[in-house]
Amino acid sequence: MIATMAAAARPEHVLRGLAVRQVRRGALVVTAVCAGMSALVVAGYHSEALDPAALAALASNPAIRTLFGEPVALDHAGGFTVWRTGTVLAVLLGVWAMLAASRTTRGEEDAGRWGLLLSGRITLAEAVRQHLGVLAVVPVLVGAATAAAMIAAGVDATGSLLHGTGLAAVGLFFVAVGGVTAQLFVSRSAANGAAAAVLVVGLLTRMVGDGAPALAWLRWLSPFGLLALTRPFDSNRGLPVSLLAVAAVLLLALAGRLAARRDVGAAILATPGSRPARTALLGSVPAFAVRRTVRPLVAWSAGIGAYFLLLGLIARSMTEFLTGNPEFAAMAAQAGFPALGTVEGYAATLYALLAVPAGVFVAVRLAAVAADENARRLTLLLAAPVTRLRLLAAEAAVAGCAALFLITVAGIAMWAGTATVHAGLSAGDALAGAWNVVPVMLLCLGAAALALGWTPRAVAAIGALPAAGGFMWQVTADSIGAPSWIRALSPFAHLAAVPATAPAGVAASVMAGIAAAGVVAGTVGYRRRDLSA
Amino acid sequence: MGISALRTEHLSKRYGRLLALNDLTLDVPAGEVFGFLGPNGAGKSTTIRLLLGLARPTSGRAWVFDTDAADVAAAHRRLAYVPADVALWPRMTGAEVLDLLARIGPGTDTAYRDELVQRFALDVSKAAGTYSTGNRQKVALIAAFATRAPLLVLDEPTSGLDPLMELQFRQAVGVARDNGQTVFLSSHQLAEVEAVCDRVGILRAGELVEVASVAQLRRLHHTEVAATFTGTPPDLTGVHGVHGLHADGAATVRFTLNGSPAAALRALADADVATIIVREQSLEEIFLAYYGQNAR
Known part of the structure; x- marks a missing residue:
């Protein structure tokens, strides 16, 4: 009896437990892939003698920059690993984060499983916040594991930690994007489509910003651009990643706000009431x-x-x-x-x-x-x-x-x-x-x-x-x-x-x-x- | 006996350790409205999923008009189905769903369909995502009734409907019966089953415990009698078929009657009966009697 009452007193614990159960397996896989791949590439790096003039030519070639991002600190195992795996892992983490965000919120709501959940003392906004809150921990774990794996593989801590933080911020950003689109659209597929559009546009913006010097500022508008601008193992800049993290937190807060403003099963962007049949x-x-x-x-x-x-x-x-x-x-x-x-x-x-x-x-x-x-x-x-x-x-x-x-x-x-x-x-x-x-x-x-x-x-x-x-x-x-x-x-x-x-x-x-x-x-x-x- | 619309032989379904349906042998003749009763988890939906080929039987077979139920392409040309929980593509409008189901289904009477849309008061221009449970159910009901398929399989089709729509549903079943269609109706709504069904089958814990017409079912069970007398009530103790006798005040007796009422009526006729009320048990009471013990 006492146990029953204690459980009933903490609905947010129950919610968090529910959220954890829905994401733990995927979170483990993503963490293992990000940390494992980074460590393997660090360990497998062979230093090649590169003369500074050639490096400068590489760094300024627009095509190289468009395709792979700005090459930074390639003469270093850490820098090479970031250049080689950074974008791939950021996209992987971002895709997983946005899909998980919409799956655990809009997907569950869409399937009618939240009706019972929200008939209790939990509000919709609270349910959304708790689920996104749990999910937000995952990118932090991924970043920490990646940094730890790179340090363990033998590269210096500052760059590793900055790279890990950058990955975490990208992941967090896409948790938030998935959370916001899940409030905006009435179906999970539409929410996923919108979030994927943000990801693809972010990627293309980074590519154009890297490739065309006149448009270099575009990189400040893309999560992947901001990730590149941190330049781990080179100048180690904290500002871009801070900006990205702030944007992510603001978007997370927005998702909670939007959830509070809509009805269960409805969306901020209303679907048209009636339309002629398209047969x-x-x-x-x-x-x-x-x-x-x-x-x-x-x-x-x-x-x-x-x-x-x-x-x-x-x-x-x-x-x-x-x-x-x-x-x-x-x-x-x-x-x-x-x-x-x-x-x-x-x-x-x-x-x-x-x-x-x-x-x-x-x-x-x-x-x-x-x-x-x-x-x-x-x-x-x-x-x-x-x-x-x-x-x-x-x-x-x-x-x-x-x-x-x-x-x-x-x-x-x-x-x-x-x-x-x-x-x-x-x-x-x-x-x-x-x-x-x-x-x-x-x-x-x-x-x-x-x-x-x-x-x-x-x-x-x-x-x-x-x-x-x-x-x-x-x-x-x-x-x-x-x-x-x-x-x-x-x-x-x-x-x-x-x-x-x-x-x-x-x-x-x-x-x-x-x-x-x-x-x-x-x-x-x-x-x-x-x-x- | 005429043609069977639906027939099963020793049909069983096991989910792991749970025997969801045990050795069901059932025959529903063409043209009959058959009620399929049972509490939650008794195996009604499992039976229907097996009949439709959505699940595979562990053993036994089923036929739809002598076509093996596993031969979906042929069997489903002769039936239409309304699931208990209708799920639709949220971005399609009701009209689009009806159009899709008509074009891939067993053939649809579009004029009757339009009439049903009016009768069920469904706004088909709205996206299915905005529909309530009842409205989604209406879409499936309209699509099924409009097919004029010789067999309609309805799985708790009215659970989300209001009383007015429930009335429309009963009328549509009546029209189907008049057209010679067979209706297999799984339901909890005993009043509805009582109103529309010719025969009922009662399922309990995966086993068929009774198949009878509604009238037979009542006859199998006792009738309640209450009689008041101007003089002294007669002593009915020991009269054949009389049970649960008790006096209700000085001039009234109540008892239940099993089997032939002849002996009891003779005993009553010798006394001065002022009023007599004979009441058959409702299906609900019969139903509850079945599930009172060992119900699942």
Whole structure:
């Protein structure tokens, strides 16, 4: 009896416990990846003799700066690690933070699970604040673990701590962004879309600010720009990271305020009350799958297209720089970017990156099917004369075709960029380079279908693994000079440098075969299992 | 016996250690309105999920008009379904959802659908995300009734409806019955089941404990009798079928009657009966009697 009363007296403890349970597993994974990758790259760093003039040339090359950020303290293991992993880890942490923020707040509310929670003494604003508060601890842990791992790996404390603080601030910022968009939009998907737009715009702003000296001030407007401006292991500036942290705290406070101003289940940005029916693409299961894919596809295409257009625009500057400074070509090769000296090599290297968003896209699309099932939205479809096989086939085919479209958009965007600066990349080569990543995208599709059949809760994570996990695996393996069989575990190790070289037909076929096996095994599981909910 | 609209043989479903449905054998003839009763967790929704192929039976089989229920593409051409908890895509309007369900469903009478939209007073131009539970249920009900599929499977379809809409629902079931459609209605609303169903099946802890018409069910159970007399009440002790006899004041007796009332009526006829009230138990009372003990 006493215990019951004590528990009832502290609703915020219960809330925090609930929040912790929802994020702890993801938090552990993100922390382990950030700390582990940073420590591995520090440990694997080989000092190369770089003359100061060459370093200055590198630091002032706009293309290098656009793509990798401003190279700072590359002659130092810590500086190299920050340059090599900083943006990747910041994006990883940011994406996780914003998705977790909207999942634990708007997602739970959307699913109707907060109705009961908020019928007690807890207000909506309190629930939002407690969940975001718990989530805000995670980036701090990630930053601390990363700094500790780097110090343990042998680089000095000041730079490590500053880098850790910077990562923490970026993470915190995206917790806050996810928290705010979850208040603004009525559905979790819209909130995620808006938060992702902030992330992509932040990334592009950093790239443009780094690449064009006249627009260098833009970096002060981007979380990734501010992260770079801290310059760990070089000038160690505290102001940018402080600004970012203040912005994050203000946004967190705003999220709480906005939550207090809205009703449960409603949003700050009201949806229009009534509208005429739009009956296009409702005629069949595949058409309906297309209908639900169009909106996200347009958003992804805009983001990816802008990124690859920018990469195209800097192609000429980059290749000319590396041709003139061969020592950096070797260094870029160590960092996993070989053959950047020709426009074909450059295109091949950067098109390989395209596998990551394309793979994540198909994983997210099939995860949406799992989410629809879990929310019981598929029940009415499957009560119609629609077999599960037909539903899965339609969804997988539409996701795959949409990813092909996305890949083609990226191919054309980069070609348009290179054509603008007369870098000499032919349209055929551009498309060949982009389509070269199709096998990795198919692997993601196969993994996601497999997960949908057997572990429907983990579709996004398992589906994204071949692309996002494979990419990180390769980066780490390259940075530490891992043996070739370890490298070979990543699908990226089997992508030929198209258009610089001919496509690797055998490797592509093997990947497509594995993907097909995944789809078949997933389909078997999906047809046999009970549907959830 | 005519055609079966819905038939199961030894249908069982086990979730880990829980036997959710145990050896269900059931036959619902075409054209019947069948009520499927049971407390929460008795296995009603599990049965429906098995019938629809949303879950796979551990053992046993089910047929929809002699099509194996596992053959979803064929079986679902002949049925329409209303889930207990209707979830819709939040950004689609009601009209868009109805359009989608009509176009992928087993065929829809759009004129009747428009009439149902009016009758259920549903604003179909609003996004489904703004709908209340009742309005989401209306969308599924309208879509199902408008199909004219020969079998309607309704899982607690009126739990979110107000009494006016409940009346519309009963009328729609009546129209379906007049059209020769079979209705399989799982419900907690005993008054509703009593009003619309020809037969009921009662499920308890995963087992079917009774299948009978509503009238038979009542007959199986006792009737309450209260009689007042101008003179001295007769002594009914030991009369065949009379139980729970007690005097209520000097001139009134109450008792319950099981089986044939003939003996009791003869005994009463010999006395001067002033008033007599004979009341059958409501389905609710019968229902509670079933679940009073060992209910799950």
